[in-house]
Amino acid sequence: MNSDYKGRKKWIGLSYALNGLKEAVREERNLKIHLIISFFVIVCSAWFQITAIEWIVLILIMALVISLEMINSSIERVMDFLAPEFHSSIGIIKDIAAGAVLIAAGSSIVIGLIIFLPKVMVLL
Numbered sequence: 001m002n003s004d005y006k007g008r009k010k011w012i013g014l015s016y017a018l019n020g021l022k023e024a025v026r027e028e029r030n031l032k033i034h035l036i037i038s039f040f041v042i043v044c045s046a047w048f049q050i051t052a053i054e055w056i057v058l059i060l061i062m063a064l065v066i067s068l069e070m071i072n073s074s075i076e077r078v079m080d081f082l083a084p085e086f087h088s089s090i091g092i093i094k095d096i097a098a099g100a101v102l103i104a105a106g107s108s109i110v111i112g113l114i115i116f117l118p119k120v121m122v123l124l
Ligand SMILES: Nc1ncnc2c1ncn2[C@@H]1O[C@H](COP(=O)(O)OP(=O)(O)OP(=O)(O)O)[C@@H](O)[C@H]1O
Pocket: 030, 072, 073, 076, 083, 084, 085, 086, 087, 088, 089, 090, 091, 092, 094, 095, 098
């Protein structure tokens, strides 16, 4: 019975996580943009028949960007809920979270160029 409860709790936890994902996709504009870009990257990767290592690197960086964007959105909501007033400390907290997304997104552009630029050059 105890293990049955634990099993049910695990699935309930997963449904909460999926609910969070659904909410973020529905409400967060930047996340939608990241998802659309990721979709095009996947299509291009399949078209260029990239190697397994290249797939792994792209999947990791896309997952990092999307995850950080969700954490950034979560921090923004926490701050808006706890401290809706305008304050420079709140601004800095939000800016730092947005900076984390910027680092990952910037790295993803560099990785994309390293992988796809030589393949595109061959076509020209
Ligand atoms: N309460 C506040 N006090 C001070 N500055 C704030 C406050 N709320 C937002 N800001 C500033 O505005 C920026 C954007 O914050 P906002 O909560 O509007 O996020 P957003 O427009 O959804 O941004 P993002 O594009 O990162 O998702 C913050 O990074 C911060 O510099």
